[in-house]
Amino acid sequence: MRRVLRTSAVVVASGILAFSTGMLVAREVGVTQITLVAFLVGMPFAAIPAAVSGGLFALAKSRVGVAVSLTAAAVFVAIQVPSFVTADHVADGTELTVLTINVAHGEADAAAIVAQVRSSGADVLAVQELTDEEVNDLVAAGLEEGLPYSVTAPRPVADGTGLWSRTPLTDGEELADFGFVPVRARTVVDGVGLTLVSFHAMSPATPRHTEQWDRDLARMRDLMNSYPGVVVVAGDFNATGDHRQFRTLASDGFQDAADAAGAGLFRTFPASRPLARLDHVVTSDGVDALEVNPVNIPDSDHLGVVAHLRLPAAEDLSPTSADQNRGSSMTGGGGS
Structure with missing residues (x-):
């Protein structure tokens, strides 16, 4: 049962992380697909699902997953930081x-x-x-x-x-x-x-x-x-x-x-x-x-x-x- 829960956590966390990183790619390439254009509005909050995926990877005891998720969360935060810096x-x-x-x-x-x-x-x-x-x-x-x-x-x-x-x-x-x-x-x-x-x-x-x-x-x-x-x-x-x-x-x-x-x-x-x-x-x-x-x-x-x-x-x-x-x-x- 524990193995099933860990596997499920990894699957869910991987899906969340894949979606988040996919939106990062969409942000950089200038998409015109209507759904992606709409989802990009939520990019300032993208660090949250990345952090959630990190928590799920931690429950599954996946160090690699945690590291990748936290790196992604840090990238999402870093993208927004310039908006707070006065020129x-x-x-x-x-x-x-x-x-x-x-x-x-x-x-x-x-x-x-x-x-x-x-x-x-x-x-x-x-x-x-x-x-x-x-x-x-x-x-x-x-x-x-x-x-x-x-x-x-x-x-x-x-x-x-x-x-x-x-x-x-x-x-x-x-x-x-x-x-x-x-x-x-x-x-x-x-x-x-x-x-x-x-x-x-x-x-x-x-x-x-x-x-x-x-x-x-x-x-x-x-x-x-x-x-x-x-x-x-x-x-x-x-x-x-x-x-x-x-x-x-x-x-x-x-x-x-x-x-x-x-x-x-x-x-x-x-x-x-x-x-x-x-x-x-x-x-x-x-x-x-x-x-x-x-x-x-x-x-x-x-x-x-x-x-x-x-x-x-x-x-x-x-x-x-x-x-x-x-x-x-x-x-x-x-x-x-």
Whole structure:
């Protein structure tokens, strides 16, 4: 009987460990299979089943099994540690606060959003799932008193996005070939040219949508590479740091502001009991992330994200960036 129990413990522990390590492989290769994409949301907790498998191996008196399980658990913990480590601060320019919120098909409390803009001192607001009704509600709640410039693309249900800014927005446009419709605009803050994007990646809820999600993240990264000056992309990426697609986007010249601020593993979705951080502010590497926090907005199924940033000083930008900033059209001011 004891032998049967030991054998059963080894079998169960081996299955748990195989699943955990399989997810580690999936994390690294950038899968688009819908079930694996969903399971990767749980990677911050992967050390727990690995430790459980170690306990089962210990009951079975398998030293090798214990060693492998504890090594796997240590790897899973190590993967998440960088999210708690604050990056070195290198920028010495103006501070900029960005608020992003998915407004849940235009149902989120507009007055609460405006109150959050005021209390956080937000200079930029990025909105996803923006509808015409939500635009009207935000304006009626006084949003344009503090953020008078806007570029918006309201749409029914989940397709729309928008940007509001304290400083004039120019070159506003809707971006083509995405599942939802991101908007992009340019602004200048104390001599520093910024490219701002309100972004909403397709939700990987079906196999077809998962393929679109993968394309959305890859295309957004390509566009980020082409933009002049400092880049800030804020929104609902429908991806976490455990999805290879998001890590590719927020790397090699770009960063997830929450990770750079050492904000840890705070989560934004679903708002009632958050399981995953799907909402992000991604910036150029030269931007300091001072503090990044989730905020609750009534009637949204996402928590918002407030990122307090510090921009590089204008004189610290490379000659290439400065030339690009001067070459951009910076006329106009009012929103749409």
